[in-house]
Amino acid sequence: MLTRRRFLGQSALGMLTLAGGCAPASLVRLKDRAPVVTTDARSLAVKARRTALRDRVLGYPINMLMPNDDFFAWRQQLQAVGIGRVAYNNVGNPFERSSMLYDTRDIEKRVILDFAPLYGFAPDDTWGFVSNSGTDSNMHGMYMGRTLLKARTGVLPKAYFTVEAHYSIQILQDLLGIERVLVGTRPDGSMDPADLQQKLAANADSPALVVPTLGTTFKGAIDPLDEIQAALQGHAAYVHLDAALFGGYLPYTRHAVELLRGGSSGIPARYDSIAVSCHKFFGFPAPAGLYLTTAASFEEFHRHFSRVHNPEYIRHVPGTITCSRDAVKPAEFHYFTTTGARAALTENANGILQRTGWLLDQLRTRLPQYRATRANELSNTVCFRQPSQALITKYSLATMRQSFDGKADECAHVVVMPHASEAILSEFLADLEADTRVPT
Template identity: 60%
Template structure:
């Protein structure tokens, strides 16, 4: 079997044929596949091929539709050559403990978390994490860990604090975990208002606080100030989970990396949050939903001691520490590629290009379409929102839409999220379409 180093050392032209002896199906043209197909093709596949040709117009949601590099597919092929993805591998349990099931990828999962935790300035000797099924799954683990720790420390269930700008999964998980919600007001830019958080905490002093902060809110791209939130939390028993699903992917490769850092350079001894969730299919462009969940080993061990009183399945030889039991072993092995130096060089280029394109679009919307009320909340954001265009454009570019209250008015808005696949060509096409489609407001 080829080693990963030798495998990825092939030139891109001969990379995949060297490994497999043929061009794998994921790099063939769909039309060529159809021409050589001898079996019955499912009728929906022709439509899927058409969608693939239009993917650059997908502007409304934070999913990176750029095809991963050939090296990623080569790595996937190498994994398959040893059986990973070919039969039932299972990452059940804690990846940092020996598993009763030898068919796992815990070793790659540990390496992945070690590599990714550097992006968020976690102490290298004090990390714990895993690859979850999705960003929502990572948020669930963070909120469940916070609930368990706070109840264990105080004997009381916490209340959960978040804003209405936070992702809708937080409200679902709040309900699932049986927690009382405290909605914190927002600042004009959509970020959490630390002064209102302080007032709400004062109104609920008898209960610990589980706070979910957001770096990159769903519609406006606002950023909650972690440092000001921590100031408001002084004197309270709290757990602070950070939902950085989209922004947590690209900010570490920019001058704004400190926004998602676990420790600040000014005060390296004080953690800025307790756990972080980042989606893998958003900025990174991993071709399936998955999520990073990272916390510290010391915090996990405190949690797992409490968790073990609830759930101690002797037959798997460990207290798993995860809510989900069986876990996908293929995704962490595949996503491991994105922690490698070659992948991170490309991610850094994508991050720079994405923010530059966001600035470019915002400037042109302000100069050509000021009546559409375009807004970008901050320089960290890859989101521009504006008054809702016609149904035709909403459909053509798959735009997300929402009702927003501006002053005393409730108005219809849409937004564009600039992902790496959204180049200036498609953004120019979008602007030209706006010009041909005068607003109906």
């Protein structure tokens, strides 16, 4: 079995020999090829401008901080043993023995098992994989839910979510060919359990595929998982939790309990599967995601999935919708399970919540006309009335029509990510004070 210690200790030739092959000539040539570095004044100016623009991305949940030197040293060690230099492929189930010569599925499995405790999954009852994106994780969760509910009841489920859910949920509901049931929301944008209960009663003949959100896209609201489970009692259901952004940083704060599945004897778990993005809070420099569920749920799903997808070609039922998967991403993302990385994640997670509170206080004190709001203390999102187009462009602000005090208005939000320093936020506040779009 290829462990982290083992693969980082191998040379490229040794690693490839260990895998059962030999080093291709192209890989040997790559080792001797010097990188092309451009240092002319124009390129340096472009780089400086991009850095300034990067730091001012305030409207979207992307961590624009460049990963630290340790991450790139980790990446170089991976490349030194050939990972990322030849065609590695994580096709199939990472919890099955691999038939591929070049993959990192054992590392992928380790990533899932290392993250499992953060979400309350038992080490001996966990399954998952590193996906291509948060949407890919949501797709697998909704597909698993649809498959299990149809097999258990003989009836195709209906998908329950709110208008505040990520737009991928709407796409995936249509892709899966199931009917949607839009659930109403509370003033903060979270799912209304009372309305959910009414909608369930109105659709009593169909099982429910419920997709709550921990950190809605625009308002940063948190759907109440315990109240949702209470509403689902007596109704056949599967709950897939979209925690793309909040699922990244909350485990490193005092609010970590909000992510736990829970459940015990006689008490159902709060959700069946979860999606978390790697490229949002973590700052992983490529779209990727985590998908986790229980081993028991996967085994049940696997029995039905094998009837429609059982390729002899790879010698086992893959268990994932996507076939070939990027093998470099799990190996690189494994860095974020190290002690040093987790210390940095803890600092970043608590820092963004502190700065979000500071930004909200500043907006309410200095610029009350913007009517700034924050859905909850776990959220790193602050919503306010829309400023001028010049500021929307300068700070890459997302805008939507929202309701403030019962009146609809054009709104924007700031998502305080690790790169959004107090200096950048202060610059933003000064620009708002000078803006004339919103009257005092």
